Amino acid sequence: MKNKLLIIGASGHGKVVADIALEMNEWESVAFLDDNPAVTSSLGLNVIGSSEDIERFINDHDFFVGIGDNAIRKKVYEKLESLGASIPVLRHPSAIVGKEVTIKHGTVLMAGTIVNCSTRIGRGCIVNTGATIDHDNCIGDFVHISPGVHLAGAVTIGEGSWIGIGSSIKNSVVICNEVKIGAGAVVIDNIATSGIYVGVPVRRVR
Numbered sequence: 293m294k295n296k297l298l299i300i301g302a303s304g305h306g307k308v309v310a311d312i313a314l315e316m317n318e319w320e321s322v323a324f325l326d327d328n329p330a331v332t333s334s335l336g337l338n339v340i341g342s343s344e345d346i347e348r349f350i351n352d353h354d355f356f357v358g359i360g361d362n363a364i365r366k367k368v369y370e371k372l373e374s375l376g377a378s379i380p381v382l383r384h385p386s387a388i389v390g391k392e393v394t395i396k397h398g399t400v401l402m403a404g405t406i407v408n409c410s411t412r413i414g415r416g417c418i419v420n421t422g423a424t425i426d427h428d429n430c431i432g433d434f435v436h437i438s439p440g441v442h443l444a445g446a447v448t449i450g451e452g453s454w455i456g457i458g459s460s461i462k463n464s465v466v467i468c469n470e471v472k473i474g475a476g477a478v479v480i481d482n483i484a485t486s487g488i489y490v491g492v493p494v495r496r497v498r
């Protein structure tokens with residue numbers, strides 16, 4: 293771990309990530325990289341370069357990706373990993389994490405989240421505000437669990453999937469890679485085909 297943190301992406305999601313990093317109080321400085329030259333600061337923190345400057349900062353900064361889009365976040369993390377970047381887990385002080393939980397680098401637990409015991413969460417995930425993930429879940433890499441989602445026990449979510457705001461997933465359901473679940477949906481059966489699913493219970497729309 294380094295004593296300075298750079299967050300890549302200074303828009304809405306990056307700002308919330310920065311807020312969590314400040315709450316954690318583990319870095320002497322927190323700043324952004326952003327590819328939009330018009331953005332010079334966010335949340336009162338400076339934008340000190342773009343993604344082209346990553347290598348210049350790699351030796352003396354931790355890095356975190358504050359980009360909500362799963363595919364773009366994955367691409368940026370893969371670049372950081374190939375350069376040997378130091379990538380922390382960010383955990384808001386109000387997040388509750390049970391015993392035997394594993395959380396890989398690049399994942400953020402936002403305010404009010406609960407992750408119950410024996411759950412595994414991959415790298416580069418977003419567990420957004422107030423979401424709950426119950427016991428024995430297996431969350432793949434680069435998944436986004438949106439605000440207010442509830443995952444019951446022993447749920448599996450495949451890589452790159454996005455679980456929409458306020459949706460609920462029944463216990464032991466398995467959702468494959470690259471699935472989008474719409475806002476307010478309820479999933480009661482396994483989903484084995486990538487696509488977009490909405491409604492109660494969900495139906496596939498694309």
Ligand SMILES: CC(=O)SCCNC(=O)CCNC(=O)[C@H](O)C(C)(C)COP(=O)(O)OP(=O)(O)OC[C@H]1O[C@@H](n2cnc3c(N)ncnc32)[C@H](O)[C@@H]1OP(=O)(O)O
Binds near residue numbers: 438455457477488491
């Ligand atoms: C802090 C944060 O902000 S985190 C971000 C949180 N945001 C979310 O969770 C957003 C979740 N996204 C959604 O719910 C979106 O509507 C998606 C991804 C499901 C679909 O978006 P699109 O691909 O643009 O699909 P589109 O809007 O064309 O809708 C397709 C059909 O599904 C229906 N539909 C879309 N979303 C929903 C939904 N949540 N529930 C029920 N029906 C829905 C539409 O009415 C439409 O139906 P029709 O074909 O009968 O007219």
